[in-house]
Amino acid sequence: xxxxxxxxxxxxxxxxxxxxxxxxxxxxxxxxxxxxxxxxxxxxxxxxxxxxxxxxxxxxxxxxxxxxxxxxxxxxxxxxxxxxxxxxxxxxxxxxxxxxxxxxxxxxxxxxxxxxxxxxxxxxxxxxxxxxxxxxxxxxxxxxxxxxxxxxxxxxxxxxxxxxxxxxxxxxxxxxxxxxxxxxxxxxxxxxxxxxxxxxxxxxxxxxxxxxxxxxxxxxxxxxxxxxxxxxxxxxxxxxxxxxxxxxxxxxxxxxxxxxxxxxxxxxxxxxxxxxxxxxxxxxxxxxxxxxxxxxxxxxxxxxxxxxxxxxx
Amino acid sequence: xxxxxxxxxxxxxxxxxxxxxxxxxxxxxxxxxxxxxxxxxxxxxxxxxxxxxxxxxxxxxxxxxxxxxxxxxxxxxxxxxxxxxxxxxxxxxxxxxxxxxxxxxxxxxxxxxxxxxxxxxxxxxxxxxxxxxxxxxxxxxxxxxxxxxxxxxxxxxxxxxxxxxxxxxxxxxxxxxxxxxxxxxxxxxxxxxxxxxxxxxxxxxxxxxxxxxxxxxxxxxxxxxxxxxxxxxxxxxxxxxxxxxxxxxxxxxxxxxxxxxxxxxxxxxxxxxxxxxxxxxxxxxxxxxxxxxxxxxxxxxxxxxxxxxxxxxxxxxxxxxxxxxxxxxxxxxxxxxxxxxxxxxxxxxxxxxxxxxxxxxxxxxxxxxxxxxxxxxxxxxxxxxxxxxxxxxxxxxxxxxxxxxxxxxxxxxxxxxxxxxxxxxxxxxxxxxxxxxxxxxxxxxxxxxxxxxxxxxxxxxxxxxxxxxxxxxx
Numbered sequence: 001x002x003x004x005x006x007x008x009x010x011x012x013x014x015x016x017x018x019x020x021x022x023x024x025x026x027x028x029x030x031x032x033x034x035x036x037x038x039x040x041x042x043x044x045x046x047x048x049x050x051x052x053x054x055x056x057x058x059x060x061x062x063x064x065x066x067x068x069x070x071x072x073x074x075x076x077x078x079x080x081x082x083x084x085x086x087x088x089x090x091x092x093x094x095x096x097x098x099x100x101x102x103x104x105x106x107x108x109x110x111x112x113x114x115x116x117x118x119x120x121x122x123x124x125x126x127x128x129x130x131x132x133x134x135x136x137x138x139x140x141x142x143x144x145x146x147x148x149x150x151x152x153x154x155x156x157x158x159x160x161x162x163x164x165x166x167x168x169x170x171x172x173x174x175x176x177x178x179x180x181x182x183x184x185x186x187x188x189x190x191x192x193x194x195x196x197x198x199x200x201x202x203x204x205x206x207x208x209x210x211x212x213x214x215x216x217x218x219x220x221x222x223x224x225x226x227x228x229x230x231x232x233x234x235x236x237x238x239x240x241x242x243x244x245x246x247x248x249x250x251x252x253x254x255x256x257x258x259x260x261x262x263x264x265x266x267x268x269x270x271x272x273x274x275x276x277x278x279x280x281x282x283x284x285x286x287x288x289x290x291x292x293x294x295x296x297x298x299x300x301x302x303x304x305x306x307x308x309x310x311x312x313x
Numbered sequence: 314x315x316x317x318x319x320x321x322x323x324x325x326x327x328x329x330x331x332x333x334x335x336x337x338x339x340x341x342x343x344x345x346x347x348x349x350x351x352x353x354x355x356x357x358x359x360x361x362x363x364x365x366x367x368x369x370x371x372x373x374x375x376x377x378x379x380x381x382x383x384x385x386x387x388x389x390x391x392x393x394x395x396x397x398x399x400x401x402x403x404x405x406x407x408x409x410x411x412x413x414x415x416x417x418x419x420x421x422x423x424x425x426x427x428x429x430x431x432x433x434x435x436x437x438x439x440x441x442x443x444x445x446x447x448x449x450x451x452x453x454x455x456x457x458x459x460x461x462x463x464x465x466x467x468x469x470x471x472x473x474x475x476x477x478x479x480x481x482x483x484x485x486x487x488x489x490x491x492x493x494x495x496x497x498x499x500x501x502x503x504x505x506x507x508x509x510x511x512x513x514x515x516x517x518x519x520x521x522x523x524x525x526x527x528x529x530x531x532x533x534x535x536x537x538x539x540x541x542x543x544x545x546x547x548x549x550x551x552x553x554x555x556x557x558x559x560x561x562x563x564x565x566x567x568x569x570x571x572x573x574x575x576x577x578x579x580x581x582x583x584x585x586x587x588x589x590x591x592x593x594x595x596x597x598x599x600x601x602x603x604x605x606x607x608x609x610x611x612x613x614x615x616x617x618x619x620x621x622x623x624x625x626x627x628x629x630x631x632x633x634x635x636x637x638x639x640x641x642x643x644x645x646x647x648x649x650x651x652x653x654x655x656x657x658x659x660x661x662x663x664x665x666x667x668x669x670x671x672x673x674x675x676x677x678x679x680x681x682x683x684x685x686x687x688x689x690x691x692x693x694x695x696x697x698x699x700x701x702x703x704x705x706x707x708x709x710x711x712x713x714x715x716x717x718x719x720x721x722x723x724x725x726x727x728x729x730x731x732x733x734x735x736x737x738x739x740x741x742x743x744x745x746x747x748x749x750x751x752x753x754x755x756x757x758x759x760x761x762x763x764x765x766x767x768x769x770x771x772x773x774x775x776x777x778x779x780x781x782x783x784x785x786x787x
Contacts, residue, residue, distance in 0.1 A: 012354065032347075032357045039346045040339065047367075089606055200571075203365075207333055210361040213370060 008064050009038045024060040025225045033212040043170050043191035048214035051258025058192040062149040071151045072137040074158035086134045092127050128179035142185035149190050156195040163205050170208045230266040240277045247306045257289040264288050321380050324532050330369045425507040438496045447514045459525050462487035468529050481526050547772040569776045570643035587611035618707045620651045625714030626680050627657035627687040633743045635676050637713050642672045655683040656692035690724040697727045704734040713741045716756040723755040728762040740766040
């Protein structure tokens with residue numbers, strides 16, 4: 001990827017504005033990370049609680065650069081056959097069957113076994129060539145002419161072994177396939193890895209990445225996010241609801257409401273034609289914000305005091 | 314500029330942030346890409362390459378502020394003046410009569426200059442660059458001089474807070490403070506009016522140097538002291554560790570557990586695949602003209618291994634039990650299911666405390682509920698009632714206790730039946746091997762009903778044992 005091709009990534013400020021035009025409001029830190037990742041050609045490892053826009057960051061970058069987004073969702077048991085490449089066994093088999101009959105013509109006139117083998121050798125390993133290679137996401141990302149955004153989602157869900165597989169790709173943007181050799185990326189893709197921190201990522205992988213931690217946003221930033229995503233919500237209500245969500249995050253909950261939940265909530269309040277937060281309204285829509293029965297019960301007890309406190313400020 | 318970045322990375326390393334040479338190179342590229350103009354930007358950028366976890370990032374930010382607070386002067390000239398300005402002691406400004414650069418001519422009237430004209434040694438002192446920068450209130454020059462002297466005496470080697478005084482002295486000597494001191498003594502003898510002024514200069518200088526040493530100590534030594542501390546803690550007898558260090562030990566245990574977990578997690582997976590299932594492989598090959606493209610494997614059906622931890626929580630052993638349990642429960646990712654029992658006069662299962670509460674809290678609860686005078690016989694009987702039926706060839710039983718039974722019936726027969734059923738019985742005794750069997754200790758008898766017994770009184774030993782345990786529970 002050359003800078004000339006992507007003037008959108010010229011500076012940290014430009015990236016911030018570019019993202020904003022696609023409705024992704026980000027802190028300068030996030031923009032810096034994208035800028036550096038592009039300049040240094042390094043993958044970004046994005047960590048943070050679920051729902052703070054880790055995946056969204058990759059999607060928006062793809063939109064901004066107008067590049068294809070290739071996504072690899074990780075899960076336990078993911079292996080190279082599903083992530084990197086696979087041989088087209090069916091095609092190989094079919095071709096051998098078809099070509100069996102041609103074999104006679106090919107070997108006509110050959111004297112003895114040695115000569116036949118010699119002749120066969122001249123045809124090379126056609127069955128293990130790129131024509132018979134089924135590219136999976138990782139390989140596909142490297143075959144794109146203009147480059148691509150590769151999103152390796154929830155890397156923490158994959159096995160340790162899979163991480164080692166990624167190392168070659170992430171540091172040199174190349175893949176070694178035993179039968180063919182090394183395939184280099186045509187244009188090195190921009191790689192985003194996301195992790196929810198359910199387990200520690202190995203040091204080797206971390207070392208190759210820029211490390212970006214996205215925390216829950218500040219009140220001000222979150223208000224801007226809600227404004228860009230749900231523009232019709234009235235300013236006062238927006239302030240109230242963001243404040244409320246922030247207070248919820250202070251409680252000991254199993255799963256704190258994330259930005260995506262705030263946006264959902266704002267949308268639902270809009271649908272209900274609410275222009276003011278009151279206890280009844282909050283109670284009836286709490287299930288949009290909180291996804292566990294225990295959490296809802298815990299929050300229910302605090303509702304009144306939170307609302308009163310927010311009103312006072 | 315580059316060497317500055319490198320020494321900053323050194324500082325990070327002593328604060329337990331692991332930075333590899335490759336990352337150092339990355340950091341340099343980041344710095345050149347972003348430039349040094351925007352401090353905030355540079356900090357964010359460097360944080361991304363150097364800190365790999367949120368905790369490391371916090372450490373990074375603290376170090377960054379501390380380090381570049383004083384070193385900014387190397388990056389751009391403008392900020393340096395401001396920074397040096399904020400550093401200088403306030404009392405310099407408080408004395409308006411003090412000669413600034415412009416007052417240089419008038420300085421001849423000051424008592425100090427007068428004293429200088431009388432004595433050649435004091436005049437020499439006044440002409441020295443050190444004194445010049447003090448008198449002229451030239452903070453930049455002074456800061457740089459201190460920096461040079463610090464370099465000369467290897468201030469970066471500072472490790473212990475007891476060295477602070479020593480390094481302050483060394484730096485002062487390197488800067489030629491001796492001359493100043495001699496002059497003070499001389500003036501004292503003469504009872505010259507210049508004495509007070511000179512003394513004040515001396516104090517300013519000392520204070521400045523002390524500041525620098527203090528800052529440098531915080532940067533370099535704090536981390537090293539911590540490493541040293543960890544090392545000591547892991548070798549100290551656990552019940553000798555002072556209460557205030559307990560939280561450090563918890564951290565240490567967690568670190569060790571993490572190390573063990575990563576060492577053993579990989580091996581466990583490889584064992585899943587069993588023999589080739591020939592029949593199925595052939596059957597599935599029929600559609601392909603009998604070509605066996607895909608192979609099918611038998612799965613190894615393994616009985617889940619199980620660990621029973623039986624801990625004495627009476628006063629003498631409680632500290633050890635605590636750490637063993639902490640260890641076992643920190644390892645839940647790689648260890649098979651752990652059931653824990655606590656006893657002193659009687660025994661009960663405490664596993665569910667660990668399910669319901671965080672580990673530290675659970676351990677407190679256990680100690681509170683089961684602490685008391687020890688009765689091994691009675692407790693073993695309880696244990697047999699609760700768990701003997703569950704013990705089979707996949708069970709590892711770990712007993713932690715000093716085997717001091719207050720001369721009661723040891724009930725060796727129960728221990729033996731456990732021994733016969735279990736795959737492994739491990740007895741950990743915090744007492745030294747030499748005193749086993751002395752007095753009311755039944756250790757030698759219990760030992761006959763164990764596959765393996767060991768003394769465990771510090772973290773290092775504990776780590777070794779848990780490592781062994783992990784190997785054997787595969």
